[in-house]
Amino acid sequence: MNKDNITIFKNKSEAQSLLNESRLEIDKIDENLIELFARRTALSKNIVSAKKYINVPIYDKNREKEIQNKIKNLANDKNIDENIILKIMNLLFDLNKFQQEKFLEE
């Protein structure tokens, strides 16, 4: 850990409080993330209906590339590891395609 970045605590109880508060915030953020993932995934119904009508495949390499490039820039602007963020994005692509396949089967 970079020493310049660590908070200097007066005692253990202060550190414990910050740990607890930060975990509460993480719990809220996780709930929001799940909500956003669900909304993103729900769009797969409209997307697969339109694709079926215009007769194009579920997988669209160019669109995924376009999103990956955009995400790389956003991750770098926020100083978070682009490779790990891209792994998360790729999982979201898989989730969306999986859901599209499921809608097609229905």
Ligand SMILES: C=C(O[C@@H]1C=C(C(=O)O)C=C[C@H]1O)C(=O)O
């Ligand atoms: C959602 C789509 O279908 C697939 C899933 C994508 C995604 O999750 O963003 C992007 C491209 C496609 O491979 C789409 O074509 O927009």
